[in-house]
Amino acid sequence: MRVEVVERVLRANDALAEEVRATLDAAGVLAVNFIGSPGSGKTAVLERTAALLRPHLRLGVIEGDIATTRDAERLSRCGVPAVQIETRLVGNACHLDAHLVRTALTRLVLRDLDVLAIENVGNLVCPAAYNLGEHMRVVVASVPEGDDKPWKYPSTFARASAVILNKIDLLPLTNFSMDAFTEGLRQVTEAPLFTLSASTGEGLRPWIEWVTGQRRTR
Amino acid sequence: MRVEVVERVLRANDALAEEVRATLDAAGVLAVNFIGSPGSGKTAVLERTAALLRPHLRLGVIEGDIATTRDAERLSRCGVPAVQIETRLVGNACHLDAHLVRTALTRLVLRDLDVLAIENVGNLVCPAAYNLGEHMRVVVASVPEGDDKPWKYPSTFARASAVILNKIDLLPLTNFSMDAFTEGLRQVTEAPLFTLSASTGEGLRPWIEWVTGQRRTR
Numbered sequence A, B: 001m002r003v004e005v006v007e008r009v010l011r012a013n014d015a016l017a018e019e020v021r022a023t024l025d026a027a028g029v030l031a032v033n034f035i036g037s038p039g040s041g042k043t044a045v046l047e048r049t050a051a052l053l054r055p056h057l058r059l060g061v062i063e064g065d066i067a068t069t070r071d072a073e074r075l076s077r078c079g080v081p082a083v084q085i086e087t088r089l090v091g092n093a094c095h096l097d098a099h100l101v102r103t104a105l106t107r108l109v110l111r112d113l114d115v116l117a118i119e120n121v122g123n124l125v126c127p128a129a130y131n132l133g134e135h136m137r138v139v140v141a142s143v144p145e146g147d148d149k150p151w152k153y154p155s156t157f158a159r160a161s162a163v164i165l166n167k168i169d170l171l172p173l174t175n176f177s178m179d180a181f182t183e184g185l186r187q188v189t190e191a192p193l194f195t196l197s198a199s200t201g202e203g204l205r206p207w208i209e210w211v212t213g214q215r216r217t218r
Helices: A004-027 A042-053 A070-077 A098-105 A154-158 A166-173 A178-188 A205-214 B002-027 B042-053 B068-075 B098-105 B152-156 B168-173 B178-188 B203-218
Strands: A030-036 A057-064 A082-086 A115-119 A136-142 A162-166 A193-195 B030-036 B057-066 B082-086 B113-120 B135-144 B162-166 B193-195
Touching: A004 A030, A004 A098, A030 A042, A030 A205, A042 A115, A042 A162, A042 A205, A057 A070, A057 A098, A070 A082, A082 A098, A082 B098, A082 B203, A115 B057, A154 A178, A154 B162, A162 B178, A166 B168, A178 A193, A193 A205, B002 B098, B030 B042, B030 B203, B042 B057, B042 B068, B042 B113, B042 B162, B042 B203, B057 B098, B068 B082, B082 B098, B152 B178, B162 B203, B178 B193
Parallel strands: A030 A115, A030 A136, A057 A082, A057 A115, A136 A162, A162 A193, B030 B113, B030 B135, B057 B082, B057 B113, B135 B162, B162 B193
Antiparallel strands: none
């Protein structure tokens, strides 16, 4: 009974996700769904990304959080068009869904954007199950979380188009093993891995080139 | 319809949680449900806690993860009776529930324990909604996650009996503001806050005294 309901919810979500995707395609906007633990640094990565893309591509952002409009405010301060979804207003949802994204889209001027970043609720589990109509999905992990995350959350990493490992400036201060992380990651995906620090700016360039390339070839 | 099903699931869970609680009470075991983001250091806190409690109190552990038996193995190496629940075997559940805990309990000798730690799936959202039959709930946050977490996940922090802020050895290397974190926390709870580093061992003593006191007064 419960499984049936979950399946029905996911099917309804997929139908809405197709609508979202069609809207984005018509506007020529590349949409990227960012998934990561609370505090993995998704917003900081987006701040850096917006600044580095700016000369070439216009970024817009949909921010998902249980509560507060803090992240949308952070991006707005960087001059990025940003819409906040607070899921506490819709039953404390632990993830975004296509319906929420479709509603948020109406508050953005899509013809003024090239890339739309959708920052999901900080959660390494539930967001992975929901298609938002995005073109690609990026998982953001971070060094202090430990090198065992791909082993422990395999289905989330398996569905990533790319993986960012953030906070590499903290590598010397932790017992994080890059070999262990990479080994776990390669068990479930061949997606490119970008190791960087949104705090220091180290390693951003290959990531920016990848995003730019994805937008160009679309 | 969906809300109705969720409510039914939560009611069924509460009934099982009462059974779990009765079993624990009959055995004189204090059960603590640990909730935190992936990589907040829940397992490391439990390793330190087991070692420091050992002369006085016997700790047992139930470990919840999507995949792998790594955490139960880590605790077993410290001489702690540990049972792993892999939720990928039960539909990738993003949280533990009372049914899973009840099943895990049958694999522990309760009369040999004083305190049972239940380490929930790494997730700051979903575990908060599920009563496992525990006597108290501890939220484990960590410095690299940032000082905004109580603001962003208010209902999780609001239900905590105590809060641990782990990885304080990384304070000098981040822009974490203890004032901002405490202010956010005090918006939703008066629960005690223990600031510590499971890595260096700093700050463990008040936490251990608190757990010991909770067990004594029960």
